Amino acid sequence: MAVDLQGLAKVLEASLDPTQNKQAELAILKEEKKPNFSLSLLHIVASDSYSGTARLASALYFKNHIKRNWTDEDGNHRLPQNEVIAIKQELIGLMISVPSNIQYQLGDAIGVIADSDFWERWDTLVDDLVSRLTPDNPRTNNGVLQVAHSIFKRWRPLYRSDPLFTEINHVLSKFGTPFLALFESTDRLIDQSQTDKVSLLQLFATLNLIVKLFYDLSVQDLPPVFEDNLPAVTTLLHKYFTYDNKLLETDDDSEAGPLEHVKAGIFEVLELWVKKYEDAFGGHVGRFIGSSWNLLTTVGPETKFDALVSKALQFLTAITSIAEHAQTFSEESTLNQVVERVILPNMTLRDSDMELFEDEPIEFIRRDLEGSDNDTRRRAATDFLQQLMTKFESLVSTVVLRYVDHYMTDYSMDPSANWKSKDTAIYLYSSIAAKGTITTSQGVTNTNDFANVIDFFQKRIANDLMSDAGAEPVLQVDAIKYLYIFRSQITATQWQDAFPLLVKHLGSSNYVVYTYAAIALERTMALTTSTKQPVINRTSVEGLSAQLLQHLFNLIEKETEPAKLQENEFLMRCIMRVLIVIREGVLPVVDTTIAHFQKIIQISCQNPSNPRFCYYLFEAVGALIRFAAPSQPDKLETGLYASFAGVLLSETQEFVPYVFQLFAALLEANPSGTLSEYYQSLIAPILNPELWTSKGNVPALVRLLSSIISRGASYIAQSNQIEAILGIFHHLVSTKTNEIYGMELLECIVANFPPSSLQNYYVNTLQTLLTRLQSSKTETFALRFVRFYHFVSARDDKELGADFFISIAEQVQSGVFVPLYLNIILPDTQKLLRPLDRKTAVISLTKTLTDSAAFAEKYKKGWAYTCEALLKLLENPPILAAADDTIAEQDPDDMSFGVGFTQLTTIKRPTRDQWPEITDVKKWVSDYLKAADRRQNGKITGFAGERLSPEAAPVFAAYMQ
DSSP states (O other): OOOOHHHHHHHHHHTTSTTTHHHHHHHHHHHHTSTTHHHHHHHHHHOTTSOHHHHHHHHHHHHHHHHHHSBOTTSOBOSOHHHHHHHHHHHHHHHHHSOHHHHHHHHHHHHHHHHHHTTGGGTTHHHHHHHHOOSSOHHHHHHHHHHHHHHHGGGTTOOOOHHHHHHHHHHHHHHHHHHHHHHHHHHHHHHHTTTOHHHHHHHHHHHHHHHHHHHHHHSSSOOHHHHHTHHHHHHHHHHHHSOOOGGGOOSOTTSOOHHHHHHHHHHHHHHHHHHHOHHHHGGGOHHHHHHHHHHHHHSOSOGGGHHHHHHHHHHHHHHHTSHHHHGGGOSHHHHHHHIIIIIHHHHSOOHHHHHHHHHOHHHHHHHHSTTSOTTSHHHHHHHHHHHHHHHOHHHHHHHHHHHHHHHHHHHHHOTTTOHHHHHHHHHHHHHHHEEEEEETTTEEEEEOTTOOHHHHIIIIIHHHHHOOSSOOHHHHHHHHHHHHHTGGGSOHHHHHHHHHHHHHHTTOSSHHHHHHHHHHHHHHHTOBOTTSOBSSOHHHHHHHHHHHHHHHHHHHHTOOSHHHHTSOHHHHHHHHHHHHHHGGGGGGGHHHHHHHHHHHHHHHHHOOOOHHHHHHHHHHHHHHHHHHTTTOHHHHHHHHHHHHHHHHHHTOTTTHHHHHHHHHHHHHHOTTOSOOHHHHHHHHHHTOGGGGGSTTTHHHHHHHHHHHHHHHHHHHHHTTOHHHHHHHHHHHHTSTTTHHHHHHHHHHHHHHSOHHHHTTTHHHHHHHHHHHHHHSOOHHHHHHHHHHHHHHHHOGGGTOSHHHHHHHHHHHSTTOHHHHIIIIIHHHHTTOOSHHHHHHHHHHHHHHHHHOHIIIIIOHHHHHHHHHHHHHHHHSOOOOOOOOOOOOOOOGGGSOOSSSOOOOGGGOOOOOOSOTTOOOHHHHHHHHHHHHHHHTTTHHHHHHHHHSOTTHHHHHHHHHO
């Protein structure tokens, strides 16, 4: 049935409306199953007869459709071949003809296609692009360059490799010369269009893309075609570095214009070339330094210049890292000028910063925090100053401390009027006091020898932290932030005084003040000494915890709109940290804590808008379960069930993987060891195959199902649900993405169901595994298979063992075990890395030598190979780490937020040792071999004498003594 284009356009338009998007998405999913759906989307994008909104929605959906469906995990096209060919033929021409907002969406789609197909399966693309470039049509050129940038920007984060350079050389051989020619023709057109605003805007859009492509094409290595033409290229770049034209200025002080974008882009290219290709570019850099200085000392304070100023400062920072160029700044008079004319103007708070502080406080905080403000003037000025510090520490310190004193004196003359002077002084002092990288866990770990951070805090800053009323909010934030930055420099004793002051600031009416207090509290509670002891002990937090939690929950719940409630992830992170620190100390406030979580989950479910907030929310719930559920399982299960069920019923996909993990943690924490009706009722719904189609659900579902099986194997067997569970195993193990989860589930099944329950399924199960090994073996799957073999082989106490495995293998195919054992199991056993897997292998191999009839009688050479493999494993015997109860830090910036799976660390499942009684593996092997030898009247010793090589025999004999 053909796609109805008019109807599809309407539902696509509705999908952008929050009140209609759920129903619209369901309608689109139905259309998606029809043939040529992807081409129908492109027809809507291409046609002027549909509204701009419908065309944009269609482009958005096309991009996401391509992301989901272009290739499978093996790189094979999932779309029909006729669609693949048609898309490649139509997409470039279409992108050139559509408006820029649609171009960006199609560009992302082209990037996805290029990831898998360029260049071997799309080797005509570069020729196609080059053929469309023109010397005088900027609209067409912009479309071509946008496509090129979409593809070549993929190289930016990649590591160097031969295939990557083959691809780059393929591009440069065809694109390099026409690209430079386009740069020159665009320059000529700009010269001819000095008074034509419309033409200039189009041409500067071209120039902006050209500059981006200079970066893309140079990011891995400086192309020979650039190096050969560096004098001409740098002359043109410098021309637009210093170019000015009133027609390109914007009236809005907050909106950067095309000229600012181009200049900022040029700075990025120059910074890259200075850092990576100084030997080639060094001779051309001089004029850019002078022009940068001129720009920084003349540009205004308006926010539209912020990115440009930041990039200019980053360029100078790169220049200063080179000893030869750093000498430019080695004189005290020069440094005075640098601080006065460049550093201070860009560190001083502006009116626009204060507007942000008051009107968009969460945005102010995110920009101000270390690591998240790369494009702010303050951060860039700080980086430049710190780079100068690495070269001339004493001189820079002397100059800067003089300015710090000047600004503090100015403040003291009229504190109410001159508070900005103190803010500048604190920022300036912090910039030179901190050395090296500011770490997430410890803050500043090294300080400047010329700065005494504790003394400065006590004399100049502490008053703002202690004052109850009348203090300027920005200075209170400065005081809190100073503690936060230099937290590891402050002693545990000093923290005992400072910690309650931070708690007090949670009560501030100012958003930035109480949020910074939460940020500093959370990081301080996570702070440990060199011996891994907490700087703020549990007792200190526990005494304040009830009011602390209540206050934090109240701050979050002040907002009832979902987006506003989730806005401030820092408050939720602080709640999470309190619960981690006080552990079982949460028991007196369990009821109120559950009630708050219920409310927040219910509201957030309506529109999950901040992935970090949601992550910390569910980590906090995980901490509550971890520390409260073992003693109050019924209360936690009853209290949280409605919230969790609400997530599943509403199909809030972002939350579902979290909820499955939390359900599993609740079950694992319940000390009864049984499977309650509460969980029995969950089995049928979680066996629904549709749930397992979402990649993000799988790890959490496997954990939950495994937890249920380990407690309710007999109930599942009686309910005839084994087959459905094995069906899920077969589905998971068939794909590379989910193979490890399939094997995890299989181990759980084999460990918990008696062999009699699984008798009818073993042959089919092993056949599936052997087919995977033969048809699409991966290193990961082979190792998991070997681990599974040893798991079965070691469990002879559970009616399993090596002979059991051999009997099943022979039913699959006569004679298959020997090549499997010799070519996969034995060699890959040595590749097992996890101590627990190696321990299982040691037990498996030992029991094979002592208890397997097949190896004793049939596989005599195999017995010797097994013994040699065991001895090799024992050269480096597995030592299991002691149980560690600490909760590892997750950095949410490193996580893939969204619909995918994010593991909750507060309820991370501990690795389970099936043989905890075996602590010394070598001793256990020796004892087990000798006991078996006695039991079998010296048979093991006899086998060793007959079968082992002269090299292996004495090593084995040592274990028998």
